[in-house]
Structures are given as structure tokens and as C-alpha cells.
Amino acid sequence: MSLLVALLTSTFFISNAMKSEYNLILDTYPDIIITNQKAMRDSTIDENLIDTILNIKGVRSVVARVWGEYEFTQSEKKFMLIGKEEFESYSNPTINAISTIAPDSMLISVGVYEALQKSYYSEYFNFIKSDGSLKKISIQKGAIGSTIQEKESLIVMSKENLKEIFNYKNDEATDLAVSVANENEVAFIAGKINTLLPNMRVVVKDDLRVKYENIYNLRSGFFLTIFIITFFTFFIIIYDKASGLNSEQKHEIGILKAIGWRVGDVLNAKLYEGLIISLFSYIVGISMAFTYVYVLDAPLLKKIFLNNYDLMSDFSINFSVDYETLALLFLLSVPIYIAATIIPSWRVATLEADEVMR
Amino acid sequence: MLLNKLSLLILLSLTLFAYPEISQDIKDKKIYPMGEKIYKSRCSSFDVNSYKSYDELSKIVKDGNKCGSLSTKHSQALSLYLWDVKREDVKVYEKLSVTKKDKCQVCGMHMHHYPNWVTRIKYAKDETYNFDGMKCMFKFYFNNKEGITDILVQDYYTLKTINAKDAYFVVGSDVYGPMGHELIPFKDKKSAKSFSLEHKGKQVLSFDEITEYLVRSLGR
Secondary structure (H helix, E strand, O other), X not given: OHHHHHHHHHHHHHHHHHHHHHHHHHHOOOOEEEEEEEOOEEEOEEOOHHXXXXXXXXXXXXXXXXXXXXXXXXHOEEEEEEEEOOOOOOOOHHHHHOOOOOOOEEEEEHHHHHHHHHOOOOOEEEEXXXXXXXXXXXXXXXXXXXXXXXXXXXXXXXXXXXXXXXXOOOOEEOEEEEEEOOHHHHHHHHHHHHHXXXXXXXXXXXXXXXXXXXXXXXHHHHHHHHHHHHHHHHHHHHHHHHOOOOHHHHHHHHHHHHOOOOHHHHHHHHHHHHHHHHHHHHHHHHHHHHHHHHHOOOOOHHHHOOOOOOOOOOOOOOOOOOHHHHHHHHHHHHHHHHHHHHHHHHHHHOOOHHHHHO | OHHHHHHHHHHHXXXXXXXXXXXXXXXXXXXXXXXXXXXXXXXXXXXXXXXXOHHHHHHHHHHOOOOOOOOHHHHHHHHXXXXXXXXXXXXXXXXXXXXXXXXXXXOOOEOOOOHHHOEEEEEOOOOEEEEOOHHHHHHHHHHOOOOEEEEEEEOOOOOOEEEHHHOEEEEOOOOOEOOEOOEEEEOOHHHHHHHHHHOOOOEEEEHHHOOHHHHHHHOO
């Protein structure tokens, strides 16, 4: 029974960790993202469009973002490069919190630091520009990143440097991030931008949420299967227990009655027995799940999420306790088990002692 | 010839430091927030009121003695922010926030699910009442006009707190509040009119034009 509880709890823990992680990722997105399209592919966007969009009522701010990926061939890793200009506000709190970046330097996350260390880049890194020449950027001290994805691959540097590496022209940007003050207006404003700039792709945060949820639901289908199987097993155990006592247990109750125990006494003893067994297995199960998920980092079960480049390449589970799940499992296991011990004993205990012993 | 050159030079220097022509929307959404960030991080002890004109102020900012050297874009943002926002004593109202326990004074509804619709009336005797929309607020206002100091509503587009007496309200639009049909508040007539066009509004009214009959008829 503890094993069942452990299995259930750990699947719950992992799926909850996934959910909180993608919520964390979604929080860093702006309300509306505008990208330019050329031949149905993403292309760079003109920064001067900002003023056109700012004139729409209800828009709070528009930022031209410069960001992209850079392949670090030595360790087959993809770095996420984000440009930041001083005194601009970004939707991503990690980027927003960075106050100053020294000229020609970058801030890197833990994962990037480790990858660079392996190739002996500890002071600076040479980015290969699109024309084949090198751009040397020194590494500024201090690790950044709050989501797992960011901790793994984030690099932040000034917009000018990044434009040079990506070979952008002066007023080119990757996309425009629009923030809207009143959330009721987001869809309406997105529609307005779409009519204003028909060849651009306008993506609303809610669309992204749906996309993430779809990926997540696909994975959680597996958890549902585990959930159903464990429940089925659990109820088979319960059914077996509730359907009647074997002759040895019947004899036990019979002897107790013969030496003068009343029905109440027998039920009391059985109540304590059930309570102790179920509580003990519940606690053992929960602590097994805790060690499995948070100490051992969920081997095997975690593999389900690997290779899922849409969400995260590798993820270690952030600690979060979901009391609702714990309470749900408690209510499903402990009272039912107790009931399953008491009811058949009560049936036997109400009979006469000699009838039971016969 | 020399005079010509000199006048050209003067003209040039005038345009360099003259107050730039930028639309109010762009100033509000891009330039002032950037200026505020620069002001807070670089020169929070700047005395704005000692300058008589925008030219004078922007020259000082551009020189970089007071706030460090800034790019043209940043120094323009800072000087515009200082001149337009910091110089005038614009009254800034508090954000209208409510707790989970707060209920609307008129209809008794919990308000924390609809923070964008919260309105507030303050009285001179230190009494404050919160409402879950303009409709409830006006119902209360028509019965308790004595001793009001401030009536605060939130601009629909920016969610900034504004005084209801300066606001414009759109009636009959397709945007509903927590209590159904609403008067939607805006900080200026221009945004109220643009909202009214986009969301099928029927009327744009100032505070004084709103009657008790109108408010009651919205509830039906």
C-alpha cells in the first residue's frame, strides 16, 4: 500500500512541477508578440513600427526585442541570446532585473558557465559572426536565470553587440513585444494590429498558453494511466479485505469474545489496527515519493519529459508541495482502508463466540 | 553672408534644444517611462523648478554634468520627463487595490476578482468606500453627496487611477463590468471617443452629465 501511495504521489509531484514550470515560463512572455513574415518564415522586423503601435489606445508599452539562438558546437548546446538596452522595460523579470551590463560584456547563466568552462572560456568568449569573423565578448560576474530553461542556456548582452553578432541592420529587431494594461483589451488590440500590419504574425499570450497546455496534457495522459492503474490495484486490495475475514482472523475475534470482550472492544482494537497500518503506509509512501522525486530527481519517470524541446531540454525538479494532492491522497487511502478493516470485523464480532469458533 | 551663417547657426541650435514634436501617446508610453527610469537611477536630486524653459533644461541634461553622459535618445527622454511630468505638480492617486474580504458598499459583491473595475469615494471625515463598478459608485454618490473629497475611478485603457470629475464615461458599449452594463471611464475625451467607436458605445458623457435616471436605467 505504501508503494501505491508512493507511485501516485510521485506522479502527482512531477506533473505539478511541470505545471508550475510552464506557468513560470509563460509569465515571462509579453501580452502580444509581433513578428515579421517573409515567405511564411520569421524575419526581422523594423524597429520604427513601434511608434505606429504605440498610437493604438490601450497599449501600455512596446519594446523591440533582439534575441535568438547561438549554437555552441563544442558541446552541442544551444545558447539563448537576449539583447538588453539600458532604461528599457521588459516583460521577462530576469532581464528586467539586470541593471548594468559593462561595455562589450555579457551576463551568463549557470548552465552556460559550465559549458564554457569545459572549453576553457572563463574570461571571454568569441562569437562567430555571420561573415565568419569573431566578436569577443567578456564574461561579467554573477549568474542569472530563474526558469530551468533560462538557467540552462541564457546569455544577456547589449542590443548593439547582439545585432553585430546576428548581422542585423541598425533598426532591425527580432520581434516587437507589446504590453497591454487592461487584459480585457488584449484580443481586441491584437486584432487591430493585425489589420494595421497584415503581413505580420500577431501572437497573443493566451495562444501560447494553449500550446503549452496541449503539450502538457499529452504528457499528463500518461499520468492518468498510472493513476487509474494504481487506483484499480488499491481497490482490489480493499475489496479483498472488505469481502470477508479468513478463518484464522475469525477465530481470533471468537477467542477475544470468549474471554469476555464486547463488540465495542473488538471494533476499537480493529480501528486502532487499521489506523496505524494505513497512517504508517501513507507516511512511508509520501516520504518515499519525496525522496524519489526531490532527492533522487525522479529517475525513469522523468525520462518521459526528456527530448521534449518545446518545454525544456533537461529539467531538475523545483521543490513545491501541493497540499491539495496530499489531502486528496490521504482521504482516498486512510479512511477507506480503515472502513475496509472494521466492517468485516464488525460482521463477525456481532455473532456469538461459539458460532464463530465452530 | 556672415549674418546668414550666424542666423542659420542660431536656428540650428534652437531646433536642437527646442521642445520636440511628439504625439502624446508616444510620450506617455515610451518616453516618460524611460525618462523615469533614468531619473531614478541617475539623478534623483535634480531640481526641476529652477529652470525657466525647456531649452535651458535640456542643455543642462545634454551637458552631462548632472546626470552623467547619456545618448541623444536618453537625454531627450530624461529632459522631456523632467519638464512635462516632474515640473508640474500632477496629483498622483493611489492604485485602487482591494483585499479578499472587501465587498462593494452597494451590491455586497466581493471585489477582488474584478480589480480593474474597483472605484472609490473618499469623504472628508476619513471615510472611504469601495465599489465594484461605476454603476454602484454613482448610486451611492447620488444619495451621499455631502463631504466628498475624492471620487476615484480607473481609466479603462491604462488602469491608472483618475479623478471621476475629470473623466469621460462611455455608455452602452459592448464591454460589460462585473454587474453587467457599465459606464466605462476614460481620462480624456479622445480615448473615450475612440473606445466608443470601437466598442459600439452610444454616448460619451462627462461626470456632470450623468443623471441618476441614466444610472438606474443601466441596471434594467
